[in-house]
Amino acid sequence: FLDSLGWAFYKLGRLDEALRELLKAVQHGEKDDPTIRDHLGRVYFDKGLIREAIEQWERALTLDGGNEEIKKRLERARGLSSRGGS
Structure with a gap:
């Protein structure tokens, strides 16, 4: 559920709220879900946090x-x- 809410916020361009909900999903036991990790990567990437996106x-x-x-x-x-991004 938290992942779905986070993804909905992402689709609406509400990146801070998306990040909050996706991190909650990870904290509530969904840390080994590749889809959530992908979604976190997308949010971080769109926020310009390239290193964090790569990690996810x-x-x-x-x-x-x-x-x-x-x-x-x-x-x-x-x-x-590698070209000097965040």
């Missing part, structure tokens, strides 16, 4: 290594990070 996407891939979309997002973020 790396965690998501340890949980779901075959997810090509997450791999693409991670590579994009790593590219930005």
Whole structure:
């Protein structure tokens, strides 16, 4: 539920609220859900927090290594990070 609420806030562009709800989802036992980690990565990325996004996407891939979309997002973020992103 908290992930769904966080994702809804994300879709509305309410990134701070999205982050709050997604972090709650992780704290309430959903820490090993690759979808939540992906969603956190997207929120961090859109907030310009590239390192944090990379950390979340790396965690998501340890949980779901075959997810090509997450791999693409991670590579994009790593590219930005290597060029001096946040």
